[in-house]
Structures are given as C-alpha cells and as structure tokens.
Amino acid sequence: MWEDYFDALGEEPPCISQEEYRVRQSRLFSQLKPNDVILITSNPVSTRSNDVSYPYRNNSDMLYFCGWQDPDSLFFAYCDAGEWKSCLFVQPADTLKEIWEGRRPGLEGAIANWAIDESYSYDDLDTKLPELIRKSTRVFLRLGNDSKVDKIVEDEMKFQSRERQKFGYGPSSICDPSSMINELRLRKSKSEIEIMRYSAKIASQAHIIAMKNTIPGIGEYQLEGLIEGFFKYCKTSGSAYPPIIGSGENATILHYTENDDICNDGEIILTDAGCEYQGYASDITRSWPVNGVFSEAQAEIYQLVLESQIAGIENCQIGKPYDAPHFAAREVLAKGLIELGVIDQSLEDALSTEGDLNKWYMHNTGHWLGIDVHDVGVYKPNGEPRLLEEGMVVTVEPGLYFGAWRKDVKCPERYANIGIRIEDDVLITPNGPDILTSDCPKTITNIEELVG
Ligand code: GLY
Ligand code: MN
Ligand code: MN
Numbered sequence: 001m002w003e004d005y006f007d008a009l010g011e012e013p014p015c016i017s018q019e020e021y022r023v024r025q026s027r028l029f030s031q032l033k034p035n036d037v038i039l040i041t042s043n044p045v046s047t048r049s050n051d052v053s054y055p056y057r058n059n060s061d062m063l064y065f066c067g068w069q070d071p072d073s074l075f076f077a078y079c080d081a082g083e084w085k086s087c088l089f090v091q092p093a094d095t096l097k098e099i100w101e102g103r104r105p106g107l108e109g110a111i112a113n114w115a116i117d118e119s120y121s122y123d124d125l126d127t128k129l130p131e132l133i134r135k136s137t138r139v140f141l142r143l144g145n146d147s148k149v150d151k152i153v154e155d156e157m158k159f160q161s162r163e164r165q166k167f168g169y170g171p172s173s174i175c176d177p178s179s180m181i182n183e184l185r186l187r188k189s190k191s192e193i194e195i196m197r198y199s200a201k202i203a204s205q206a207h208i209i210a211m212k213n214t215i216p217g218i219g220e221y222q223l224e225g226l227i228e229g230f231f232k233y234c235k236t237s238g239s240a241y242p243p244i245i246g247s248g249e250n251a252t253i254l255h256y257t258e259n260d261d262i263c264n265d266g267e268i269i270l271t272d273a274g275c276e277y278q279g280y281a282s283d284i285t286r287s288w289p290v291n292g293v294f295s296e297a298q299a300e301i302y303q304l305v306l307e308s309q310i311a312g313i314e315n316c317q318i319g320k321p322y323d324a325p326h327f328a329a330r331e332v333l334a335k336g337l338i339e340l341g342v343i344d345q346s347l348e349d350a351l352s353t354e355g356d357l358n359k360w361y362m363h364n365t366g367h368w369l370g371i372d373v374h375d376v377g378v379y380k381p382n383g384e385p386r387l388l389e390e391g392m393v394v395t396v397e398p399g400l401y402f403g404a405w406r407k408d409v410k411c412p413e414r415y416a417n418i419g420i421r422i423e424d425d426v427l428i429t430p431n432g433p434d435i436l437t438s439d440c441p442k443t444i445t446n447i448e449e450l451v452g
C-alpha cells in the first residue's frame with residue numbers, strides 16, 4: 001500500500017555516529033572549567049491511565065548529547081586531570097523487570113554502545129552522585145526536570161563536611177546550561193541535516209497521501225490515520241506533534257487537534273503534520289480544497305498566502321535577521337488583502353501593531369526546527385534579532401484565517417471559513433534557502449492534480 005511513497009524517499013540516512021556525539025560533548029565541555037560538572041536529566045514517565053504510561057520520550061538534550069532513550073537516566077560529566085569523562089546513570093539490567101517492561105541495555109550495554117566512559121546504576125544515584133559532585137565548584141543543571149537529582153544537588157550544596165570546611169571545596173552554585181546547549185543545537189551538522197531532510201521527505205509523502213485520499217465525506221480522523229500510518233511505516237517514532245487536520249471552519253482554528261469532523265464539499269482542509277525521524281522533527285502545512293478544485297475565492301486567498309510564503313523563503317539568507325521572512329510575508333499579505341478589498345487601510349497602517357492584518361494573520365511566520373519542533377535557540381540575544389547562519393533550520397509558515405464563527409471581527413462573506421497556511425522547512429545555506437520539504441506540492445495546479 002505504501003511502497004511507492006516509501007521508494008520516493010530514497011536512501012535512508014545513517015544514524016548519528018558515536019564520534020558525532022563525542023564532538024557535541026566536547027563542544028560543551030570546552031565551555032566549562034575543570035572544576036565544573038554538568039548534569040543532563042531524563043524526562044519523567046507520565047501516566048496516561050491507571051498503570052498505563054504515555055509512550056516515553058527522553059529529554060531532547062539527553063538525546064542530543066548521547067542518544068539515550070530510556071527513563072531513569074542521567075548524563076553526567078566531570079573533568080579528571082584535564083580530561084572530561086562522560087558518564088551515564090541508567091536502569092540496571094534486571095531480568096524480571098525486563099520480562100514485563102522491555103529490554104534494558106544495562107550498565108555494560110551503555111558503555112559498549114553509547115558515547116560514554118563510565119556507567120552507573122540509577123538505583124545508586126543517592127550514593128554515587130554526591131560523591132561525583134562533592135569536589136566540584138559549579139554544577140550545571142537545569143532544575144525542574146528530575147526532582148530526585150535536584151534534591152541530591154541541593155543537599156550537597158548545603159552539606160558542610162569538615163573536609164569541605166578545611167579544603168574549601170564543594171559545589172557552591174547551580175548554573176543553567178540551557179543557553180550553552182541551545183547555541184550548539186541551533187546549528188545543525190551534516191548528519192543532522194540529512195536526517196532532517198529524510199524526516200521532511202516522509203512528511204511530504206504523508207501529505208501527498210492525504211491529498212490523494214481527500215474526497216467529500218472523508219473524516220479528518222481518517223486522513224490523520226493515513227498520515228500517521230505512513231509515519232509508522234517509515235519507522236519514525238510517529239508524529240512530532242499532534243497533527244492539525246481541520247476542514248471548513250476548523251481550518252481557521254490555529255491549534256485545532258480534535259480532527260473528529262467530516263470534510264465537506266466546498267471546504268478547504270488545512271493539514272499541519274510532521275514526523276519525528278531518528279529524533280528529528282519535520283513540520284509541514286498544506287491546505288487544499290476537499291473537492292479537488294479551488295473556488296475562485298479560495299484560489300485568491302491561496303495564491304496570496306503562497307506568494308507571501310515564497311517571499312518569506314527568499315529571505316531565508318545568511319546574514320538576514322531571523323524575522324526577515326516574517327516581515328516579508330506580512331507585507332505581501334497586507335498588500336494582497338488591501339487589493340482584495342478585505343483591508344481598508346494604508347499599507348503602513350495595515351502592518352502596524354494595531355493594524356487590520358492582525359485580524360486575519362495572527363501568528364509568527366516561523367520558528368527554529370530540530371530535535372524539538374519548536375526548537376531551542378534565543379531569537380533575540382541581547383534584544384537584537386539574531387542573524388541567520390549556515391546550518392540553521394527554520395520553518396516558513398504564513399497563513400490567513402477567515403473564521404466566520406468569530407465574534408471579535410466581521411469576516412468578509414466571500415472568504416467565510418477559508419483557512420490557509422503553507423509551511424515548509426528551510427535550511428540556511430551559502431547558496432540560499434534549501435527547502436527540505438520541496439517534495440510536497442504547493443502550487444494550485446499541482447495540488448489540484450493530486451487531490452481526490
Ligand atoms: N506544527 C506546529 C507549528 O507549525 O508551529
Ligand atoms: Mn511550524
Ligand atoms: Mn506546523
């Protein structure tokens with residue numbers, strides 16, 4: 001059923017290598033002092049119902065530095081005689097537990113197959129971790145993720161041993177490592193880019209499948225099933241975020257995720273869906289007519305959003321401020337809505353903070369993309385917009401939403417319940433924008449050819 005779409009993906013990229021994890025770690029260590037230690041905690045397991053948990057996903061920073069996927073884990077690094085040692089606390093091998101809960105690499109498996117130097121049992125955290133941090137000065141730890149680790153570190157800071165008083169050592173401050181880590185994650189390596197390109201290809205094919213299967217009367221949930229089915233077929237861990245599949249007025253609700261309605265003749269369906277492949281997210285939105293042909297009014301809005309998106313993508317250039325695509329896309333939208341008679345203001349007024357463009361376009365035009373769908377990285381370091389650099393990946397996703405159900409504005413009748421967003425994932429390169437999601441059709445002609 002999925003073979004042709006799968007074949008269109010081409011060759012699978014290799015996983016992140018042990019060497020690459022080591023490079024990431026050493027980039028982090030190079031920013032630390034010999035008496036520092038750094039801890040990266042695991043995410044807690046969350047209950048879904050009674051004794052059933054949500055599918056587990058580890059903390060993105062843990063995935064970034066060593067790729068460890070299991071709960072009850074802690075990445076820990078310290079400097080020993082000038083050499084940084086990476087350690088991992090993990091669940092120990094335990095046949096009885098493994099019979100019920102699944103395989104565990106255990107301490108030996110962790111050393112053998114992950115980019116670390118020492119492994120410890122998470123069960124020994126209470127005794128081993130204090131020992132490891134006792135002689136440090138600064139502890140780099142993002143508080144609030146693993147309360148057990150937080151408490152051990154805080155207790156150790158309060159601990160006043162005679163030895164400590166005599167020699168003056170012991171952790172005296174907790175520092176948040178997020179800004180250092182986020183800077184590293186913001187710029188993608190060659191392997192990360194190849195994985196993200198593959199993730200984007202999968203999501204592109206999933207949208208094509210959804211377009212082809214759209215006919216009046218199909219359920220949003222059925223299209224969701226097709227998309228998520230293909231994500232699974234491609235060995236992804238599934239959706240990178242809850243898919244948004246909204247037809248008719250649902251297309252005008254930005255974070256609509258019920259996906260429980262029927263797609264009706266004459267409506268636009270907006271689909272925002274991306275997968276997580278080897279830990280990396282893709283994020284695509286396409287909007288198409290349920291019956292396969294854009295009405296005149298739908299085409300006017302679609303074409304305008306498409307032109308604004310193209311203008312946004314053109315601004316994804318090294319050295320441009322991160323928000324240049326946003327301003328470019330907004331300008332095209334505002335001009336277009338003035339021409340269509342939707343906005344009765346000057347261009348300057350329409351674009352102002354209080355201007356009428358905000359009625360129909362109320363979100364930003366993009367975000368960083370990576371391990372997290374809304375990936376880490378400060379947008380305005382020191383208050384100034386960050387300039388785009390090679391290796392950054394951003395989304396470009398302008399839209400227009402004419403919710404006829406809204407009470408705050410009067411929706412133009414001609415465009416009632418048209419919701420259009422077009423979103424691509426774009427890599428910043430010296431040769432200009434590289435659209436990772438370029439396999440996903442977006443012109444009116446190409447979409448009409450596919451739908452139904
Ligand atoms: N899918 C989430 C977003 O587009 O930001
Ligand atoms: Mn997005
Ligand atoms: Mn999206």
